Amino acid sequence: MLFGKEIRKTVLSFTFVAFIIALLVMTISQDVLNFSDEAIAFPKQGADYGIQQKEVPKQIMPAAFSSLCEEFAANEYIAYPIGFYKNVKLNDTDQEKMADIISTLSGVSVDDLLDKDDEVSEAKGDIEVTLSDDISYEEFKACMKQADDLIGGGSNYSENNLLNYSYVAVTYEEAIENYNLIASKDKFTGAYARLFCDFVGIILSIFPVFIAVAVCLKDRRAKMNELIYARKTSSFKLILTRYFSVIIAVMLPTIILAYISNSSVWGQYSGMSLDYLAPLKYTIGWLMPSVMISAAIGMFFTELTGTPIAIAIQGLWWFIDINVGVSKLRGVHTLFELAPRHNALGNTQIFLDEFNTLAANRLIMAGAALLLVIATIIIYEQKRRGELSGYEKIKTYIASLANRKSKSAA
Amino acid sequence: MENCIEIKELNKFYGKKKQALSNVNLTIEQGMFGLLGRNGAGKTTLMKTLVTLLKKQSGSISVCGIPIENAKEIRKIVGYLPQDFSMYPTMTVIEAMDYLGILSGIGTKERKEHIDLLLKKVNLTEHKNKKVKALSGGMKRRLGIAQALLNDPKVLIVDEPTAGLDPEERIRFRNLLCDVSEERIVILSTHIVGDIEATCENLAILNEGSILYCGTVSDLLDTAKGKVFSKTVDKRDLPKLKKEYNIIGMHSQENKTYIRFLAEVPSPGAESCEPNIEDAYMLYLWNNGTAPILSGGEA
Numbered sequence: 233m234l235f236g237k238e239i240r241k242t243v244l245s246f247t248f249v250a251f252i253i254a255l256l257v258m259t260i261s262q263d264v265l266n267f268s269d270e271a272i273a274f275p276k277q278g279a280d281y282g283i284q285q286k287e288v289p290k291q292i293m294p295a296a297f298s299s300l301c302e303e304f305a306a307n308e309y310i311a312y313p314i315g316f317y318k319n320v321k322l323n324d325t326d327q328e329k330m331a332d333i334i335s336t337l338s339g340v341s342v343d344d345l346l347d348k349d350d351e352v353s354e355a356k357g358d359i360e361v362t363l364s365d366d367i368s369y370e371e372f373k374a375c376m377k378q379a380d381d382l383i384g385g386g387s388n389y390s391e392n393n394l395l396n397y398s399y400v401a402v403t404y405e406e407a408i409e410n411y412n413l414i415a416s417k418d419k420f421t422g423a424y425a426r427l428f429c430d431f432v433g434i435i436l437s438i439f440p441v442f443i444a445v446a447v448c449l450k451d452r453r454a455k456m457n458e459l460i461y462a463r464k465t466s467s468f469k470l471i472l473t474r475y476f477s478v479i480i481a482v483m484l485p486t487i488i489l490a491y492i493s494n495s496s497v498w499g500q501y502s503g504m505s506l507d508y509l510a511p512l513k514y515t516i517g518w519l520m521p522s523v524m525i526s527a528a529i530g531m532f533f534t535e536l537t538g539t540p541i542a543i544a545i546q547g548l549w550w551f552i553d554i555n556v557g558v559s560k561l562r563g564v565h566t567l568f569e570l571a572p573r574h575n576a577l578g579n580t581q582i583f584l585d586e587f588n589t590l591a592a593n594r595l596i597m598a599g600a601a602l603l604l605v606i607a608t609i610i611i612y613e614q615k616r617r618g619e620l621s622g623y624e625k626i627k628t629y630i631a632s633l634a635n636r637k638s639k640s641a642a
Numbered sequence: 643m644e645n646c647i648e649i650k651e652l653n654k655f656y657g658k659k660k661q662a663l664s665n666v667n668l669t670i671e672q673g674m675f676g677l678l679g680r681n682g683a684g685k686t687t688l689m690k691t692l693v694t695l696l697k698k699q700s701g702s703i704s705v706c707g708i709p710i711e712n713a714k715e716i717r718k719i720v721g722y723l724p725q726d727f728s729m730y731p732t733m734t735v736i737e738a739m740d741y742l743g744i745l746s747g748i749g750t751k752e753r754k755e756h757i758d759l760l761l762k763k764v765n766l767t768e769h770k771n772k773k774v775k776a777l778s779g780g781m782k783r784r785l786g787i788a789q790a791l792l793n794d795p796k797v798l799i800v801d802e803p804t805a806g807l808d809p810e811e812r813i814r815f816r817n818l819l820c821d822v823s824e825e826r827i828v829i830l831s832t833h834i835v836g837d838i839e840a841t842c843e844n845l846a847i848l849n850e851g852s853i854l855y856c857g858t859v860s861d862l863l864d865t866a867k868g869k870v871f872s873k874t875v876d877k878r879d880l881p882k883l884k885k886e887y888n889i890i891g892m893h894s895q896e897n898k899t900y901i902r903f904l905a906e907v908p909s910p911g912a913e914s915c916e917p918n919i920e921d922a923y924m925l926y927l928w929n930n931g932t933a934p935i936l937s938g939g940e941a
Contacts, residue, residue, distance in 0.1 A: 233744050455728040459789060462693045462722040463745035464714070617713060618696035
């Protein structure tokens with residue numbers, strides 16, 4: 233009964249309508265609501281199978297080294313530490329350390345590399361240093377890591393970005409192998425569900441915070457707090473019901489859209505074995521933990537502070553995560569990412585290779601979300617009993633800050 | 643002790659310095675009980691403590707035999723109408739009642755019947771499909787009483803329910819309170835003396851967190867007998883009289899002014915008046931050295 237009422241309250245709100253619009257805009261604009269033009273066909277011999285990133289040391293080592301030398305000569309290093317472009321200029325000490333790395337890789341002395349004579353300096357851009365033949369790939373990667381650390385991370389020499397120096401054509405055999413993996417492991421539908429999740433995850437890792445904040449602030453705005461506090465129902469039941477009503481309200485339309493998207497290709501694989509539960513499995517396993525943590529952050533910080541500060545907190549995390557995620561579009565995962573990316577139709581082997589990390593990440597997010605919900609229940613019960621503690625002070629402090637700001641603005 | 647509220651040595655502080663309630667001792671029995679005091683006297687703090695929305699620092703409270711620490715049980719038997727409340731504006735009257743009924747743990751069938759009955763009682767049946775935001779102030783208060791009675795509480799606590807209502811709605815609301823006070827404890831907290839006079843048999847006067855008086859309305863009136871006077875004076879004499887007496891009422895006609903005032907001994911030319919609760923209340927505050935300046939500015 234209470235669940236029905238809370239669901240109704242949630243979906244009949246402006247925030248929820250905005251979420252539905254954003255979800256539709258995202259799925260339609262990114263072409264993941266209708267995959268009918270993207271059938272995965274058995275490879276034909278002699279066709280172009282595209283290119284792929286592959287760890288080929290013979291390609292990576294000279295290309296990355298050459299790039300490093302050019303950036304060193306100009307002392308301008310390109311980096312994307314949180315997904316945003318940054319032009320890094322090293323100080324003399326760090327530039328010397330970088331010279332040391334290049335010296336290790338080329339055999340050219342540090343002094344020559346750093347020669348401050350004007351004439352040589354001018355020629356720095358054309359400096360002829362070549363990679364030593366006796367450097368192993370492991371040694372090379374270790375040096376690249378040092379270089380990346382000096383630059384501050386996210387440079388062209390990070391372990392992940394080194395692969396950008398090595399694109400190779402997909403062979404016929406590899407194309408068949410990819411196809412067979414999609415057919416056997418993904419049963420086709422899994423590949424589409426994954427691509428759907430890749431885009432929809434971006435929306436679903438931020439919007440639930442707005443909905444959760446609106447749900448929590450609604451009582452106070454309606455001056456209904458005390459009427460509810462004085463009721464028999466337990467804080468555990470009320471907060472848990474509200475939390476799961478947000479989760480269900482967000483997940484239901486997502487599952488429906490996932491099925492609309494996925495079913496658009498079912499007809500193209502007649503006679504083949506398809507996994508009709510793939511949209512459900514992927515939306516719950518891949519997307520729901522993002523929804524859970526986003527909603528939990530929303531409820532926790534709103535009950536703690538009585539303000540919508542959760543939107544700023546979640547917004548910041550989301551912003552950084554989405555930008556960092558740009559460098560992991562092919563499906564590489566980390567333990568604490570908010571919205572896992574897999575921006576390709578297929579790439580099943582990478583998905584399988586990264587599955588354990590992805591599963592651990594999703595479990596961490598879901599677990600952290602439940603812990604935050606338990607903390608929210610405790611805070612709500614404390615507020616209900618009028619036991620003044622830290623959160624009241626935070627609330628007072630935030631309110632005084634807001635007052636000060638509005639006064640100074642006036 | 644099953645049908646009364648017992649408060650012993652109750653103390654409540656806000657922060658370290660501000661004492662909101664100081665050694666409050668009260669026994670409240672079945673029927674209407676008035677809690678009178680000016681704004682900031684501690685009435686709302688006491689009400690909120692009784693409905694477990696505020697935690698006491700020391701002392702004991704038992705509500706119908708249940709210690710206040712047992713919040714879950716207390717919430718089952720207490721109905722509360724806060725001073726400043728509303729409901730989700732986009733919900734209809736019946737939806738809002740239904741939602742609060744669910745939160746009170748009332749079953750579907752019982753809830754439906756009870757809501758119909760309560761809306762009838764507070765004269766809102768015709769407006770049950772109206773959105774809360776479309777209700778007038780008086781209707782909202784009546785809805786407030788209805789929601790407070792949802793769980794058929796043994797104790798009903800209403801905090802400043804008539805503030806801001808027009809005279810007609812105020813009278814209607816008082817009558818409603820009297821209707822529902824049968825077989826339950828009703829605590830009416832107010833700073834409007836007329837509300838207490840019209841509805842309560844027993845009352846307590848709260849001032850700066852302490853109980854100044856607790857007893858029957860008639861006993862309170864007795865304390866003011868022979869201490870309320872009236873006199874018609876020249877307007878020119880008013881400034882002098884304001885300094886001499888505690889004037890609690892006056893009205894002017896041409897160059898004469900009728901004054902009503904408190905005094906321990908009869909004043910020459912003044913007539914003794916039958917006191918009302920307001921007079922007695924003001925006398926209590928005056929005797930306890932907490933009476934505000936009543937005489938206003940220079941005439």
